[in-house]
Amino acid sequence: MITIKVPSSSANIGPGFDVIGLALSLFLELTVTFDSTDQNPLNCTVSCEGLGAEEVSLDPEVNLITRTALYVLKCHNQRQFPKGTHVNIINNIPLGRGLGSSGAAVVAGVSLGNEVGKLGLSKARMLDYCLMIERHPDNVAAALYGGFIGTYLNELDPEQASRKEIPLSEVLPEPAGGVDTGLKPPEPPLNIGHYIRFRWAKEIKCIVIIPDFEVATHKAREVLPTHYPRADVVFNMQRIALLATALGETPPDPDMIFEAMQDKGIYYAPSGHVVLTGVVHQPYRKGLIPGLTEILLSMTPKSHPGLLGICLSGAGPTILALATGNFESIADHILNDFKQQGITCEWKLLEPANDGMTAITT
Numbered sequence: 478m479i480t481i482k483v484p485s486s487s488a489n490i491g492p493g494f495d496v497i498g499l500a501l502s503l504f505l506e507l508t509v510t511f512d513s514t515d516q517n518p519l520n521c522t523v524s525c526e527g528l529g530a531e532e533v534s535l536d537p538e539v540n541l542i543t544r545t546a547l548y549v550l551k552c553h554n555q556r557q558f559p560k561g562t563h564v565n566i567i568n569n570i571p572l573g574r575g576l577g578s579s580g581a582a583v584v585a586g587v588s589l590g591n592e593v594g595k596l597g598l599s600k601a602r603m604l605d606y607c608l609m610i611e612r613h614p615d616n617v618a619a620a621l622y623g624g625f626i627g628t629y630l631n632e633l634d635p636e637q638a639s640r641k642e643i644p645l646s647e648v649l650p651e652p653a654g655g656v657d658t659g660l661k662p663p664e665p666p667l668n669i670g671h672y673i674r675f676r677w678a679k680e681i682k683c684i685v686i687i688p689d690f691e692v693a694t695h696k697a698r699e700v701l702p703t704h705y706p707r708a709d710v711v712f713n714m715q716r717i718a719l720l721a722t723a724l725g726e727t728p729p730d731p732d733m734i735f736e737a738m739q740d741k742g743i744y745y746a747p748s749g750h751v752v753l754t755g756v757v758h759q760p761y762r763k764g765l766i767p768g769l770t771e772i773l774l775s776m777t778p779k780s781h782p783g784l785l786g787i788c789l790s791g792a793g794p795t796i797l798a799l800a801t802g803n804f805e806s807i808a809d810h811i812l813n814d815f816k817q818q819g820i821t822c823e824w825k826l827l828e829p830a831n832d833g834m835t836a837i838t839t
């Protein structure tokens with residue numbers, strides 16, 4: 478039996494759009510067993526329990542995890558799973574909520590291909606495969622390596638860059654294209670992306686407030702501009718520089734962290750009007766998440782002692798609040814704000830998941 482465990486993740490943490498990721502203690506788990514008397518297309522069956530079980534396809538040609546595993550296998554001239562492979566998915570990551578469920582599924586799929594195909598891929602090479610599928614590195618790198626990380630994509634030479642830009646529909650056709658197409662899918666270039674781990678102060682806990690509706694990440698990316706004013710980019714770079722260090726300092730400095738988690742600046746013009754500056758993703762997404770702006774503006778470390786900072790988790794709709802105490806009252810405030818918009822939520826108190834993806838054969 479093979480057991481693969483992958484953490485959820487919260488990407489961006491305010492200003493770090495497509496850069497910063499934090500692996501969190503909610504997990505996707507696969508148990509993989511083999512019964513060679515089973516005869517199935519692609520030699521694979523899938524079952525699923527836990528969150529999203531009724532939503533997730535059990536067809537191995539459609540399911541994101543098994544399709545990803547098949548992509549990795551086909552790149553290594555293995556056209557199907559080993560005989561009688563059964564993949565049981567146990568999912569604790571809510572789907573489409575900004576907690577990296579798709580990133581975790583892609584990491585789990587790459588690891589599944591690696592394990593059943595006995596490919597011996599390093600985590601660095603697995604990251605290349607992940608980045609051919611989920612092309613922003615923050616979630617997949619956090620899920621693969623664990624902890625609080627900064628990520629980047631390397632400049633590739635033109636031939637490699639064009640391979641990386643191959644449309645997702647060719648890398649990961651849906652359905653997966655069966656056993657016999659004979660075509661090898663586009664292999665990832667080497668060293669597409671990399672990461673660095675930052676320190677995390679152990680007293681900082683992660684409150685996640687998870688609304689009861691989904692926002693598909695690809696839709697939440699469509700609402701973003703392709704170009705930004707220089708002032709906005711500078712604003713966010715200034716905050717990221719703080720963020721990378723401020724969350725590792727003991728004792729945590731609430732005012733510094735609150736500022737470091739801003740993806741917007743509020744400037745009171747001489748006319749008295751409020752002007753927003755320094756905006757990369759959150760405010761553009763407010764149309765998808767009722768109450769977002771009000772929630773982000775409604776709390777500070779002064780109004781809510783214990784609070785360090787607040788932001789949208791990934792592409793939303795989950796809100797991430799970092800805090801050292803008063804977890805319930807901080808969560809209650811955000812639950813109430815969402816309630817005024819007619820939205821019910823659940824909340825959880827999570828910790829960083831330091832291990833990242835693990836795969837164990839027993």
Ligand SMILES: Nc1ncnc2c1ncn2[C@@H]1O[C@H](COP(=O)(O)OP(=O)(O)O)[C@@H](O)[C@H]1O
Binds near residue numbers: 505541573580692695
């Ligand atoms: N455990 C899983 N098994 C199969 N597919 C999954 C799994 N988790 C996520 N997915 C796919 O990823 C989609 C959600 O991805 P996305 O919109 O990026 O949201 P997020 O990553 O923020 O949860 C789901 O609708 C589903 O298609």
Ligand SMILES: N[C@@H](CCOP(=O)(O)O)C(=O)O
Binds near residue numbers: 575579698
């Ligand atoms: N940087 C990405 C992160 C998306 O995270 P997810 O958990 O919502 O998939 C973005 O902001 O689009």
